[in-house]
Each structure stands twice: as C-alpha cells, then as structure tokens.
Amino acid sequence: MRPRPLPWLTPGQALPAPAQAWGANDPVPGLLAAGGALDVSTLLQAYGQGIFPWFSDNQPILWWSPDPRMVLQTAQFRLHRSFGRTLRRFAITPGCEIRIDNDFEAVIQACAGVARPGQSGTWILPEMVQAYLALHRAGHAHSVETWIGGELAGGLYCVGVGRAVFGESMFTRRPDASKTALAALVAFCRAHGIAQIDCQQNTTHLASLGAAEMPRADFLAQVAQSARMPGPTWEFKPVYWNELLTERPASTT
Template identity: 45%
Template sequence: IFPWFNPGEPILWWTPNPRSVLFIDQLKIKRSLRKTIKKLLKSGELSITLDTDFEKVMRACAEVPRNGQDGTWISEEMLTAYLALHSAGHAHSVEVRFQGELVGGLYGVAIGKMFFGESMFSKKSDTSKIALVALALQLNEWGFSIIDTQVETAHLNSLGAENIPREIFESIVSNLTQQSFTPKKWELNPEWPNWIDTHLQQSSTLHS
C-alpha cells in the first residue's frame, strides 16, 4: 500500500489493481536519452547521486506542478515520517543536478530487494527519466529485479513499466522483501553510464 490523498483529507492508503511495475530487465532507454546522458556527463554539466539531499528531493516532488493535480499529498507530517525512514536507512533518493542545480530526482523505500518508488520530479527535460534509469541500473547491479511504480502513466510506460495483477504483485513483494540486502551506503557506481550499453545489448538479444 502507499499513501495518496489531497491536502485537508485524512491519510488515504491505496493498493491498486492492476499495479504498475518496472521489471528492470525490461527497462527502455531510448538511444536519444543515452546520447543526452553521455554528452552531459562528459561535459561535466550533469551529475547524478544517491542519498545526498533526501529532504530537498521530497520537497521538490511536493512543489513541482503536475497536470491534473491540485496540491500534494506530501505534507509536513509525511515529510517528517519519510525523513525518519531515510535516517533509519530505509528511504532513499536520487538527485540529478545540472550545472550544480537540483533539476530532477525521485525517492522511495527499499525493503529487502524490493524498491517502492514514491514520487519523482523534473524541472528540466528528461531529468526524472535519467534519475530512474540510473537507479534501475544500480539496483540491477545490487541484485534487484523490479521497481514498484504504483500507478500507470505514459511517462513510466515509456521507460518500460507495465501493469500486473495485484495478486502477482503481492506474491513478488512477499518474496523479494524477505531477501537480505544491507549495503553500507547507497552510492551510485561511477561506472553506471557504461551499464547503459550493456543493458541495451542484453535487451536487443532478448528481443531478437
């Protein structure tokens, strides 16, 4: 379940059926996005990190305007709760910076080898996609296989997310949350951009 409600409402918890998920081996990285990532990284204008500014990422997710949404469920009460989860090592963030400014990112909760995405934001084109790609490739390196993306959107589908029945999702969660994963610190491996090509080659082989 995950929280999702409007300002002034009681906290509402959701468990949609079907459930949107991203199987990491199905991650779609358009070649144009790959070129953008590599170009900006090479120029030094782009940097991606994990867990360096969790609170700022959450606040950005709350403040960035979204089509069809009025207000945000990320209240100060929720912020405090997730900051506690972050301090305990359960909640994590991805930060995308352009020329030193935070322009995109996401946050979520990891239990065992299951990552539950909570929210993402983008102040510059493609930066939330870059955040998800970097996270997915790093999680794959750590032995994760799936990211909970909660509810279907065209944005997530463009990256390979798909809907699965709730009972299948619950079975996956039951299995993966029991698997041990205790990294000392969440850090993005500097080799992650090279994994993009490896992933594309593997995807091409799988779909050929």
Template identity: 50%
Template sequence: MGQIAWLGPHDPFPNPLLEPDPDPSVPGLVGVSERIYPGQLARAYQQGILPWYSDNQPVLWLLPDPRMVLKPASFKCSESLRKTIRSFCQNTRNQIEVDVDFGAVIRSCATSARKDQDGTWITHEIIDAYTTLHEQGNANSIAIIEDSQLMGGLYCVAFGGMVFGESMFSRKTNASKIALAALSAWCLINDVHMIDCQQETAHLLSLGAAPISRQAFLEQLQISLNQTKIENSWTFDKAILHHWL
C-alpha cells in the same frame, strides 16, 4: 461492500485478499487513518500498501489492482535519452548524488508543477514520514546535479530486496529519466527484480513499466522481502549510467 477500517496507531491493516474492497469508488482501498502514525508507513510498505494523502483529509491506504511495475532490464532507454546520458556523463561538472540531500529531493518533488494535476499529495506530513524512513535507512534519494544545481531526481523506498519508486521531478528535460535510468542500472547490479511504480501512467509505460495483478505483485514482494537487504548498498555515481551506453 465491506466496512471501511479506521486504523489507530497500532491497528493491523486488513488483508484485502480476504476481504472485499470497502468502497468500490476508491479501488484498492484497504483502510483509513487520521494521520500517519509512527511505524505505520514501514509496516504498510512491507505489505504492499501505499498512503494517499491530501491536506485536511484522512490518510487513505491503498493496495492497487493492477499494480504498475518496472522490471529494471525492461527500462526503455531511447536513442535520444542515450544521447542525453552520454552528454551528461561527459561533462565533468555533472554528477549523480545519492542520499546527499534527501530533503531537497522530496521537497522538489512536492513543489514541481505537473501536467493535469493541481497541488500535491506530498504534504508536510508525508515529507516528515518519508524523512523518518530515510533516517532509518529505508528511503533513498537520487539527485541529478548539473553545474552544482539540482536539476532533477527521485526518491524511493527499499525493504529487503524490494524498491518502491515514489516520485520524480525535472527542472530540465530528461533529468528525471536520467535518475530512473541510474536506479534501474543499480537495481540490475544488486539483483533487484522489480521497481514498484504504483499506478499506471502513459509516462511510465513509455519507459518500460507494465501492469501486473495485485496477486502477482504480492507474491514477488514476499520473495523480495526475504532477500538480502540492500539498504547499505546505496552508493553510486554517474558511472553507473554507462550500463545504457
């Protein structure tokens, strides 16, 4: 067992491929910090490292093994979801809004009730950190609007040619799936080969995501980071969903 690294504002993250997990009870733990320091979140993502946060607790920095990912071409658009998408697209009052109100989407993700989960890891500090990433052009939101109401959506992080899915929410059945279908179609158009989904869940498996090794994930991440940046391409509407129809 290694020693847990306490990280200050400018400390580099330890390389988990060279050092053992410091705490086997927390798989993939790379280090701990008192809070998320300026610039730390951006550095972490570009190394495949994720924050995990609870109120009044230190920030845990994780590099999971295996890693759950979704190849956009593997997105499973079931017949029922296809019918929902078709109905959504036919209604002129429905729309997809990209980066129109990032704050509303991330706050909705934070406050949505989830099965078998008490509370949320999306605290005020997390919201502030990801809002800063958004302002810097490295975090984006996709909102599903029906009759002028926010019914679902997701937010994600992007560096180079890599997209990291963060959190989704639904106020109506399949609303978050529509958002993910839109993101998957956008990734196909922009030559994004992998959406990071972080950790395995039955819901993600049902949508086509699958686990890969940490080594394989980091290799693809490095390739993607060297690709042309996609941050300036985040402009699309519900017409992108026609890919699945």
C-alpha cells in the same frame, strides 16, 4: 450492492491484508483503509505488504493496494536512442553526476511541489514529508539526484525494504533531469539484482519507459521475496551506467 465498510485504523493498529482493498465494483478501487499513523513501523509494515499511503489535504491518511499494479521490470526499461545519447553525454561530462541520499530533504520538498496527474494540488503534505524524512533517517527512504554544475537539477525518492524498491515521486528543473535519475535507479537496481520498481499508478509516461500493469498477487509475491533479502548499499557508482549504456537502444526515435 453496498461496498464493504472501509476499515478505520487507530495508530499502531495492523493494516488489513491487501486482498481486502476495494475492487473494481467499489466506489474507489484499490482503497484499503483509512486512519492509523505514518510512523516508521507502520510505513515498513505497509511497504512490506505492497501497501502505500496517498491522501490529499483535509483527508485522513488513506492506504492503497491497487489491482493491477503498475510496475517497471528493470530488464524491460526502454532506453530510446535519443535519450541514450543524452545519458552517454551526461556520464562523461564534468560536473554531471548522480548522487544518492546527498540531500533527501531537498528532493522530497521539490517533489511536494509537483501534482500527480488529475490532481490540482500536492499529495506530499507536510506530514508526509516528515514521515518520509523519518523513514530516510531509518535507512529505508532514498533520493536519487541528478546534479549538473553543482546544482540539483532533478531527482526522485523511493522506498527500499530489503531488495524491494518502491518509486514515490520525481521532479525536474532541467530537461531530462528526472528521467536521468530514473535511469540511474534502473541501472543501480540492475547492478544489485533488483528485478522490479513499483510505480503504483498507471501513467502514459511510465508506460513509455517500459512499465506495465501486473496482477497484485504476482506483485506481492515478488515483494515478499525481495523484502526478505539483504538491502544494497545505497550509493551510485559511475560503472553502473554500463548496465544501460552497453545495450542497444530500444528505439530509433
């Protein structure tokens, strides 16, 4: 049985509905369309429908909507005992701080040097960097940054549409610096009533932190509801650590 033809988009053309993505019996499950453009309007349309771009060098723009979807429910974030101690030290140590959107470009450029599992090169190509810089300037792409002693030690960037949050990539230059940024994002989300963070793809690392797969239809229903809500003010306040650190750690390891 031949797969359904893959839609090829022209710039400005609307993306297909997520349910039209290739399924488990097709050559590349989750692939929805190719072509189009990475302008702010198209990216906002995509994320508002739970669609994201992901492609490598020498490929066209590829748009994805996998089923199931890897999602971190912020209430299910696993704060293991040892990492909880790390966060408590970080929160009270002079020179250790979380900053949001202090240097988005430095974060995305650092993330561009990190290959996704199973890939030999980066998927954050120069055109992706420029697209997300534009999305950042439009107020919809954000960096969560771990700073230690005045240096950027690690971080992540994500997309926010209303109160829907989509994790993109992270990097680290010191032990636990990227995980600290993710914990800060979880604390931020909890403080603002944001229930889930999209993780896109299933990895053992994300699963160890509490992320799990959920049916695409359920994920999209949550996105549609959250995207209509007013977005939070993207700044990190130290009091947000209480969203995590006043709880009992999930593990003794």
